[in-house]
Amino acid sequence: MTARGPRAADIAFGAYAVLGRLSAPLLRAYLRRRLARGKEDAARLGERLGHSGKARPTGPLIWIHGASVGEAQSALPLIERLRHDWPAFHILVTSGTVTSARLMAERLPPGAIHQYVPVDVPGAVAGFLDHWRPDLGLIIESEFWPTLLRGAAARGTRLVLVNGRVSAGSYRNWQRVRPLIAGLLGCFRLVLARTPEDGERLSNLGAAAVMTPGDLKAAAPPLTADAAELSTLRQTLDGRPRWLAASTHPGEDRIAGETHLALGERLPGLLTLLAPRHPGRAAAIRAELDSLGLTVAQRSLGEPITAQTDVYLADSIGELGLWYRLAEVVFVGGSLVPHGGQNLLEPAKLDCAILTGPHTANFARLAAEMSAAGALRQIESAAALTAAVAELHEHPTMRQAMITAAKGYATGQAGSLERTMEGLAPLLKEAVIAGR
Numbered sequence: 001m002t003a004r005g006p007r008a009a010d011i012a013f014g015a016y017a018v019l020g021r022l023s024a025p026l027l028r029a030y031l032r033r034r035l036a037r038g039k040e041d042a043a044r045l046g047e048r049l050g051h052s053g054k055a056r057p058t059g060p061l062i063w064i065h066g067a068s069v070g071e072a073q074s075a076l077p078l079i080e081r082l083r084h085d086w087p088a089f090h091i092l093v094t095s096g097t098v099t100s101a102r103l104m105a106e107r108l109p110p111g112a113i114h115q116y117v118p119v120d121v122p123g124a125v126a127g128f129l130d131h132w133r134p135d136l137g138l139i140i141e142s143e144f145w146p147t148l149l150r151g152a153a154a155r156g157t158r159l160v161l162v163n164g165r166v167s168a169g170s171y172r173n174w175q176r177v178r179p180l181i182a183g184l185l186g187c188f189r190l191v192l193a194r195t196p197e198d199g200e201r202l203s204n205l206g207a208a209a210v211m212t213p214g215d216l217k218a219a220a221p222p223l224t225a226d227a228a229e230l231s232t233l234r235q236t237l238d239g240r241p242r243w244l245a246a247s248t249h250p251g252e253d254r255i256a257g258e259t260h261l262a263l264g265e266r267l268p269g270l271l272t273l274l275a276p277r278h279p280g281r282a283a284a285i286r287a288e289l290d291s292l293g294l295t296v297a298q299r300s301l302g303e304p305i306t307a308q309t310d311v312y313l314a315d316s317i318g319e320l321g322l323w324y325r326l327a328e329v330v331f332v333g334g335s336l337v338p339h340g341g342q343n344l345l346e347p348a349k350l351d352c353a354i355l356t357g358p359h360t361a362n363f364a365r366l367a368a369e370m371s372a373a374g375a376l377r378q379i380e381s382a383a384a385l386t387a388a389v390a391e392l393h394e395h396p397t398m399r400q401a402m403i404t405a406a407k408g409y410a411t412g413q414a415g416s417l418e419r420t421m422e423g424l425a426p427l428l429k430e431a432v433i434a435g436r
Contacts, residue, residue: 009183016146020121027119038280041098047116050127054113057090060431063134063157065117068097070343071140074163074217076107077417078138083109085421086428092132099317106318120145129155135431138162138424140216141194142170144184153187158427161191162420163216166201167340167361174205182206192423195365211423214416215345215366222349223321230325236305237326242271243389244327244352246320247342249277252333253285255382257292260310262386267393271305275314275323277333277342282315289313324350328399329392331355331385334362344370345413348406353392353399355379375406 031048034040040048047053062082066072072095079091093104094117104114115132118124125147137152137159153159166174174181185191185207192213193199199212245256253274260272276285282300289296294310297303299319305312314323324330324347334342335357344366347354354376360367370376379385392399 009179012177012180013146013150013183017122020147021123024121024123027121027124031119039098041101041116044101044116048119048124050118050124050131052115052128052131054115056132057113059090060088060135060434061090061092061132062086062431063092063094063132063137063152064140065094065137065143066100066140067143068095069100069103070217071095071143071163072100072103074220075138075140077219077221078162078216078420079112080109081417081421083111086432088432089136089428092134103318117145118148120147122147122151125151129157135434136160136427139188141165144181146184149184149187158431159188160424160427161185161188161193161202161207163194164191164202164207165194165198165362166205168364169340169361171201171205178205189427190423192420197365211419213419213423214413216416216420217343217345218410218413219417219420220345223324223346225319225322225325230322233305233322233326237271240269240271241267241393242273242327243329243331243393244273244275244323245331246275246323246333246347247277248274248333249337249339250281251337253281254288254292255336255385256331257289257294257311258382259386259389260294261292263390266390269307271309272311273314273323273327274311275316275320279315279317282313285315286313320346321350324352327352328403329353329355329389331389333357335359336379336382336385341367344376345410348375348410351403352406353377353402354406355385355388355392357385370406370409373405373409374402375409377402 031040031045035042064075066075082091091112093112093114096117101114108114118128129151134157137157139161141163142165182205185205191202191207191210193202193210194215196212199210203210256272256274260270263270286296286298289311295308296311296313297305297309298313298315300315330347330352332342332344332354334340338359340362341356341360344354344363356378358378358380367376371378377388379388
């Protein structure tokens with residue numbers, strides 16, 4: 001970086017900090033608005049302001065931060081290994097969404113603490129860091145909050161970017177302000193990249209020490225499902241052809257409904273399961289499906305699936321493992337619209353023949369490798385989706401071959417956790433010694 005680069009970055013970070021201080025009086029109003037929209041936890045709003053109701057445990061502490069459900073989920077196997085292999089450390093997990101907090105409450109191992117991440121303003125961040133004093137900070141994927149990262153690094157926290165990723169689009173954007181991203185990446189002692197492409201992009205943007213242990217999401221256990229509920233739904237759906245449109249985004253819900261209509265005569269009795277990425281859109285999705293003349297039953301309203309139900313709107317939180325187990329043919333959304341795709345490994349572990357659209361920039365290498373292995377089929381349009389759903393229902397041998405290939409691919413990726421632990425080992429040892 002040129003001399004001009006660091007000066008420009010320092011000026012920009014300084015301006016960001018000043019803006020944060022000036023906005024502090026408006027912060028409570030901002031959080032109240034989010035609370036009214038169901039995006040904050042009323043009982044724990046103080047955590048977002050840097051005030052914790054829990055004491056810091058005595059001894060060395062690892063802080064793990066993931067933005068929301070996906071990142072928190074991918075961190076769970078790592079948390080369990082850290083608890084087992086490095087029992088001297090206490091573990092603090094932060095995230096920023098209500099849904100991720102619920103997941104952590106259910107699935108964190110004993111001895112691990114969850115807190116909401118503070119908003120990225122100096123007062124809240126200082127309160128959080130002064131209270132918890134983490135010895136090691138593991139930031140999952142691409143959470144580049146300037147005040148939080150720079151504050152932690154200034155206090156001596158050893159920061160590691162875990163499962164680091166930068167999409168092609170983000171890479172192009174960051175290149176325009178390279179001194180800024182280089183300043184943030186400079187806070188990390190180590191970057192553990194998800195793929196070689198991510199590693200190269202992060203290095204080019206200014207990361208100093210980069211390793212590529214693989215995608216940590218590959219090490220996550222299969223999504224869970226309530227056994228009794230699964231049994232009941234299987235009995236209800238016995239004999240009916242069905243497919244799942246999972247993690248859909250605006251525009252894809254209508255495509256799923258139109259696919260159902262197009263297949264009505266070809267696949268009599270077809271049931272479409274539709275699990276939107278954001279369940280808060282359920283009312284709008286239902287209105288759109290109603291406008292197509294489809295009969296909809298809605299999970300959140302307790303409406304049963306009957307013989308007349310065309311689409312079951314699975315607008316629940318934390319039940320994606322249930323829907324994957326009920327449908328062998330699955331379309332993974334965020335991919336027929338330019339979003340970048342969603343997690344393809346989750347259905348791969350649960351006996352699914354997987355379809356996805358062309359927009360998979362967030363998982364480009366994964367999509368390419370799974371396609372090459374016969375574990376995934378990428379379709380280019382709504383019409384191609386309709387044809388693929390029909391073909392996989394009508395040719396069980398083809399469907400089973402995709403299921404087998406997907407499960408084999410997912411199993412082969414599991415070594416990423418071991419490599420991640422190996423990469424972290426020197427910093428873990430250093431933190432233990434410093435703590436003594």
